[in-house]
Amino acid sequence: MDEILTFADPDLLSERQSWLRALEGERRLSDNTVEAYERDTRQFLMFMTGYLGHPTRISDVSNLRAVDLRAFLASRRKEGAGARSLGRHLAGLRSFLRYLEKKGLVNAAGATAMRSPKQPKSLPKPLTDRQALTITTTEAQLSEEPWIAARNAAVLALLYGCGLRISEALSLTPADLTSGTRSLRVTGKGNKMRIVPLLAVVLEAVDAYRKLCPYHLPTDEPLFVGARGAKLQPAIIQREMQKLRGAFGLPENATPHALRHSFATHLLAGGGDLRTIQELLGHASLSTTQIYTGVDTARLLEIYDNAHPRA
Structure with missing residues (x-):
């Protein structure tokens, strides 16, 4: 968590922490899911800081475009993330942006309109x-x-x-x-x-x-x-x-x-x-x-x- 403090504005980080607490308390998501969403949004904010050239602010994500999200997912794919990970990245970001939208801070239309990466079909492999x-x-x-x-x-x-x-x-x-x-x-x-x-x-x-x-x-x-x-x-x-x-x-x-x-x-x-x-x-x-x-x-x-x- 300390690492990201240099990569995002304190106000945005505060909203992010409130969102994560809401996931644990109100929505009762599993610990593993909350940890994954924390990691995904941290990676996204770090990417956006490099993308923008300054610590990411709420105003920077207020009208986030689909092209910005695609650039993030492309960077993650380049680092070896598979379709399932990319789909989870997008799901976490949508959740975070919808949370901010309900508070009147952002417009989440760009993330909502974007298609999730096509997932490979994977069947369970049972034992005999x-x-x-x-x-x-x-x-x-x-x-x-x-x-x-x-x-x-x-x-x-x-x-x-x-x-x-x-x-x-x-x-x-x-x-x-x-x-x-x-x-x-x-x-x-x-x-x-x-x-x-x-x-x-x-x-x-x-x-x-x-x-x-x-x-x-x-x-x-x-x-x-x-x-x-x-x-x-x-x-x-x-x-x-x-x-x-x-x-x-x-x-x-x-x-x-x-x-x-x-x-x-x-x-x-x-x-x-x-x-x-x-x-x-x-x-x-x-x-x-x-x-x-x-x-x-x-x-x-x-x-x-x-x-x-x-x-």
Whole structure:
């Protein structure tokens, strides 16, 4: 943050900080999204300062033209930013300019009228059901510490068995997973709550970890802890998955997040409907869930052949 102080007028920086606080408080965007928008607008203001030859002022962005935004995106592309990053850059800038426009400080028409960069189509790459089942067992884990092996298996079982994001799994507390629990209350992106069924085999994996864990696990603290007793970090599980890829000859797409994709894809293959899968994943829009329809084409064709009168 200190670096940008020389690249923008204090009044503009003050408005930017108010906007970022609003994103966190009123709109409840995730920490990762707010950090990305902070970085994007910082890069934009630094670019504008070089572009204009003086620290960027509110008056400099009051009637920002599409050509100015295109020049910024072109500079980012030259530095290696891909279409997804460029699209996020533009989304963050639009949000910031709309915020300033509501306060009567700028005209955001130039940013609103500009097309977002065309995004490449990218389908999830799930594991096979056999691969997913293999790596979610305690026996498959490579740690020499039994409790850590049980911990890793429990986390992976939650990702595949409940379709959780890794951040959601690592935010669970012992109170969320008590014996006999049939469903799990999950807080996802934007603090949105959802309920997902909890398979008995997943709860058994969690119970096995709790019995072996050498640390006291308070009911309102993180359930999963690291080797020294602090909250388990995602990077630890990501490294364990990397080891499992090598040990079991799994493809490069075998990541913790691929287990969430596998959860959705295997449900679809088993006859699950998109609306239900949308609810289980916590997607705000069905269009986000629909990307899974491109994964299991064979299953969709089978449904078509069996159901369509003319098939």
